[in-house]
Amino acid sequence: MLEVSGLSHTFQSGTEQSHVLVDINFTVNKGEIVALLGSSGSGKSTLLNLMAGLMKPTTGSILIAGQPIERMSENKLAEFRRHHIGFIFQSYELISHLTVRENVELPLVFQGIKPSERKDRAKALLAQVGLAEKTELFPSQLSGGQQQRVSIARSLITRPAIVFADEPTGNLDTKTESEIIDLLLNLNRTLDITFIIVTHEREVAGRTQRVIQLRDGKLVEENEDGDEESVSYADESAAAAEPASYVNVQAGGDAR
Ligand SMILES: Nc1ncnc2c1ncn2[C@@H]1O[C@H](COP(=O)(O)OP(=O)(O)OP(=O)(O)O)[C@@H](O)[C@H]1O
Numbered sequence: 001m002l003e004v005s006g007l008s009h010t011f012q013s014g015t016e017q018s019h020v021l022v023d024i025n026f027t028v029n030k031g032e033i034v035a036l037l038g039s040s041g042s043g044k045s046t047l048l049n050l051m052a053g054l055m056k057p058t059t060g061s062i063l064i065a066g067q068p069i070e071r072m073s074e075n076k077l078a079e080f081r082r083h084h085i086g087f088i089f090q091s092y093e094l095i096s097h098l099t100v101r102e103n104v105e106l107p108l109v110f111q112g113i114k115p116s117e118r119k120d121r122a123k124a125l126l127a128q129v130g131l132a133e134k135t136e137l138f139p140s141q142l143s144g145g146q147q148q149r150v151s152i153a154r155s156l157i158t159r160p161a162i163v164f165a166d167e168p169t170g171n172l173d174t175k176t177e178s179e180i181i182d183l184l185l186n187l188n189r190t191l192d193i194t195f196i197i198v199t200h201e202r203e204v205a206g207r208t209q210r211v212i213q214l215r216d217g218k219l220v221e222e223n224e225d226g227d228e229e230s231v232s233y234a235d236e237s238a239a240a241a242e243p244a245s246y247v248n249v250q251a252g253g254d255a256r
Contacts, residue, residue: 001194002028002051002162007060009046020046021217024060030161033188033195035205038214044198045166047214051196052085052164053077065161082110086155086163086193090170092147094139094154101126101135104153111158125153128190129183145176152183162194169204181207 007024010017021043028034038044049055051062053069062069065084072080094103104122113121126135129149139147148168155163165184169177181204188195197208205211213220 001030001032001065002196003061003063004047004051005061005063007047007050007057007062009043009050009055010058019217021050021057024214024219026212026219028162028194028196030194031188031192032210033185033208034197034210034212035208036196036198036212036214037200037202037205039200041216042214043217044200044214048164048166048196048198052087053081082107083158084161086158086160088148088151088155088163088165088168090167092139092144092151092171094147094150096139099136099138100131100142100150103139103150104157107154107158121157122153125156126150128187129153143176144172145180148172148176148180149183152180152187156187156191156193160193162196165195165197167198167200169199169201177204 004024004026007021008019009021010019024047036044036047046055050057050070051064053062053072056070060070064080067080069077069080095106098106101119101122104126105118108118108121123132123135126132129152131146131149131153134142134146139150142150148171152168155165168184169180172180184195184197185207187193197204199205205213
């Protein structure tokens with residue numbers, strides 16, 4: 001489903017080079033739900049942007065559903081993303097003047113699907129995420145957790161091969177976070193869709209089938225047996241307290 005091989009990424013700012021990702025290799029099978037865990041500056045967003053085809057890697061390859069996305073033209077990539085990749089963002093990214101249902105339908109508008117089918121599919125998915133009663137409301141009339149449910153429904157409406165969720169519970173309280181993770185686990189099981197959840201929270205990562213951990217741009221830990229205890233977090237708090245190793249990055253790079 002997703003195959004990342006020999007992936008490295010270097011940002012260049014003037015004469016400074018920052019090696020943000022170094023020789024990353026992993027495979028995610030169809031129907032898996034995987035947390036991509038790492039502290040701030042570890043390279044999660046860069047890896048996510050590469051896997052989603054939003055940036056080209058310096059070296060290495062990314063296969064999604066057998067297609068090497070790093071070799072695609074911008075147009076082909078945009079088309080590929082529209083059909084095969086779903087996104088869930090920390091800040092929901094809903095359109096405020098569209099209703100909940102219209103927000104969920106939007107990706108199908110771009111695919112030229114006729115209105116009656118769009119409406120049916122959006123309503124079915126909204127029911128599945130627990131919002132059957134809210135379809136004609138506007139996003140501002142919903143709680144944060146409900147807005148994230150809308151965004152989850154929108155990410156699934158095209159029946160994508162894989163969904164990337166970027167800190168999907170980052171703006172939510174602990175109880176709502178847990179409910180949203182329950183929902184993602186449930187959708188993963190019932191729809192057999194592959195999910196990659198980017199997070200810096202070990203509580204979130206601890207709930208997924210598998211954890212891929214990044215530290216300073218390198219893959220440091222893999223847990224494939226679903227056993228939370230076998231994931232080593234020993235250095236995680238120390239790593240979080242350290243400044244990023246790429247502090248020399250200037251101009252254009254946010255040296256965190
Ligand atoms: N466009 C860029 N130019 C230069 N350096 C960059 C650029 N984008 C990111 N970096 C650097 O790459 C490193 C990894 O950043 P990245 O955003 O991938 O980390 P992250 O794990 O997602 O962090 P966070 O959780 O804070 O979002 C950081 O040191 C960052 O400063």
